[in-house]
Amino acid sequence: MSNVTWIEHTEYNENLVHEWYRSLIKAGMAFGAQRWIASLQRQHHFLKMMKSAVDPTVELSGERGIRKMAQRMTDMFCTGVCGTKHNWELIQPATNENPKLMMRTNVSDPSEYVGVILSATKTIWLPTQQQTLFKFFNNEQTRSQWDVLYNNSTMERMIQFSKGQNIDSNISIYFAHGDESCASRVILQDTCTDESGSILVYATIGSQEMDKVIDGGDSSWVALFSNGIAIAPDCNRNLLAANDTCEEMDNGFEDGSMVTINFQMMGNMLPDTTLSMELVKQANGLISHTVHKIKSALKCW
Template sequence: MNDPFWVDSSSDRQCFIHREIYGRKFSNQVLPPQTSTGRIESSKDCGIVSMTAVELIHNFLDPVKWMNLFPTIVTKPKTIEVLDSGTWGGSMQLMYEKLHILSPLVEAREFFFIRCCRQLDATTWIMVDISYDIFNGIQCGVPCYSLKFPSGCAIQDMGNGQSKVTWVEHVQVYEKYQVNHIFRDLLCDHEAYGAKRWIVTLQRMCERFNFQKGSTYPTRHDFKGVFHDPEGLKNTIKVSQRMVKSFFEILSMTDNRGDRISIRKNEEIIQPKGFIAIATTSLWLPLSFQDVFSFFNNDKTRNQVCVEPLYNNVNYSEIFFGTFPGNNITIIQPYSMHKEMLVLEETSIDEMGAFLVYAPIDLRAITSIVNGGDATKVPILPSGIIISPDGRLSLNRDNTANAQNGSILTMTFQIMICGNNNPTSRQQKMEVVGSVHGVLSATILRIKEALGCSDL
């Protein structure tokens, strides 16, 4: 419904729920006041996506497909119990999901909720989520998770392989840790978890899936003659998506302390065996996210600041997909690395932000991938950057303000530190952390200097 529940923000043309009117209409729902540990967020957005309503509903009900449809938002989803598998003309199930945000300085969100999908008429479906208070009577004090008031989407099938999706988010968020409120406010107020981000991500991923299925292949010259087997193209896209998903999961760490460094032992087949150091941090820049993305998407400028510079790159292959020209997957042959190693890189940009994720991969593994071999167990250790708009003013080259937004840059890299030799002693671990922290700090200083922001 539109009037009177939704109010348009005059500053950014976003919609939010008028809480008093909503509370009077739905008096059975108590909306507690916002506090320092709990805040209510609401938003609505609409867009056309290149997938049918039935396909969307099938993806929404399968937790793995749900995660793959939103790899930059959703992690660790699962169905706890199927409550109704079609008796009432749809489906209803109890689910869990964890949502990761685009900075390690803001905590992830967890939800236990009931998801209900129903077909309203020949062309219209709805998906509605509402929290199920699974900890009622167990938790003491302030809950340590977030709550969903009725949220979800209405899907109208347009009959041409496309659907019109109207998305609604209405949540109350509790903070478990002492978070960085500046970054939280900049990201969350710019819809980091809002309806627009869900819509934009859904549009991008539907385009990607259609490309992968072959329904929107570009002309052959876009592949630079490398992919002689269609399965090789599909393999590369699948591996790249796994790389991106793995990268975004890194951000969901357990504490919030500024520069974040951890050491973990990896036992997964799909990542290199051994001990891995992870370093990640975020910083605000008085530049638009488009300008920052252009800086990192250019080899000559990025090589000035990168942890792993890729000097004199040769693009072994490049796959273009999606509406925005910055969306592509590239296999790079860097002269600075061993000749038996290549780099798989994916870049993406849309109106909600941008990312650049890359990982070194053995030449034999890449060869197997592009020739249609099994790509499910290729080890990947991704690093990269995320650039998010923040709603602030940016600076022109003459340091005058303009109407574009500033941005938040999150940089994360992973380093294999010692194979299977465990850094057991406290001193060894401190030496590793100190070394990685030095690399991270030096990289941030180079970025500020290269972007003309050294005085920040």
């Protein structure tokens, strides 16, 4: 048991913060003690779970390897959204129509694919509560309604590891039925949610590579691309725009959320090459299609 006390002062330029996130920062949920305590709790649970096996069908060494790989995958997602790590180059600024596109080059890191890496990110506002959105994204039965990468697939959960006391914070391995391109691959997924926000990150990994990790092999050599969704609550309950409607607005959907979608993919295998316009078009299409499917499924326009 620990008692942590501190006083924190955070200074920021409000003119540089998007209006959607100003209420979140003012409420202290972005840089305040509430967010830091949630982070400390997540790290505490992660370290605690690393010491003991949760799934009796997987050896402790294999479970540790999967947990480390999931943590690395989520770190990649966060750096791809924020651009605070690595030398990302902005190639397309975010607009109302298009996502933000960034690229970087990996030359020697064995945990990533070597070559040019592209990150596509877009944030949308939805008149739906954070936890309602998280349950929608994390539901195996409704996944095909938003996931454009596994559009016609049925998800079968093979393994699940708890990350702590919250039953919705887990590391899972899925097999996608109905998609021949994924016949020899599995989906690693990492989910985490608390009152400060929710996140769902996933990556496609070869079945043989995953089997080696489950058997206790080193997971740091498994290269992957992370994709995912982050949800931040809108602390300003009066932000509903006149042109935004939601069929279930009268049934507990009075609050809104900021939803950030991110895809990361291989740009080119050669580090010294540039992105093709075809790949830029593909990245824009993935984001646009995902946004359309989410709004259609939730009937929010």
